[in-house]
């Protein structure tokens with residue numbers, strides 16, 4: 001799995017973490033999430049050599065997240081996944097040390113306070129990422145359009161147009177129950193600017209759909225040795241005294 005700098009100098013709010021359920025603190029002030037995603041803002045899907053990203057037009061407040069633990073409105077800029085080479089592991093966060101085969105991240109930035117992602121990524125309250133665990137089970141009909149696009153971006157730096165995709169179809173039925181804590185991006189620049197919102201309820205995808213994720217490559221078309229894009233997750237980081245709050249008892 002991707003390690004990168006094991007620790008960020010002075011980093012005391014790194015992600016991902018293990019969510020110890022019995023140590024999470026119920027907070028009745030936590031509101032339900034409010035997502036408003038416009039499928040028309042979906043632009044392209046590309047392989048960045050770590051994962052594959054579906055990118056949205058974030059020049060206006062058309063696809064937004066508010067509510068939950070957030071005080072401001074956040075704009076969706078992209079979503080991506082982390083997964084393992086086997087169904088036994090692959091997620092970045094764990095729940096009482098339980099690993100899931102994959103994890104979806106929907107990345108948003110604070111458009112009430114900042115005018116660009118690049119600005120927001122440096123600020124404490126700059127980003128909000130929704131994490132959703134994936135389990136292997138029945139086929140996810142909404143995911144299939146995305147799975148069908150993956151062979152076209154097999155290699156690092158390949159990109160294709162990808163439009164009219166509603167990321168809301170990837171959220172679990174129940175988005176009221178979540179854990180939230182202050183952490184960081186899990187790939188470089190690892191900046192400690194993320195309010196994490198990890199869904200309690202997972203979504204199901206089929207074994208075959210997940211197998212297509214694993215057919216992607218870390219390597220570009222020019223490289224002699226092709227490496228399967230698997231285990232693109234960071235290991236859990238120390239909690240360093242942080243409290244994980246829950247929106248449910």
Ligand SMILES: CN(C)c1nnc([C@H](N)S(N)(=O)=O)s1
Nearest residue numbers: 105107129184185186187188
């Ligand atoms: C620059 N952006 C949007 C990101 N940088 N790192 C990201 C990580 N993949 S994660 N897992 O969202 O922290 S997302």
Ligand SMILES: [Zn+2]
Nearest residue numbers: 080082105186
């Ligand atoms: Zn991620």
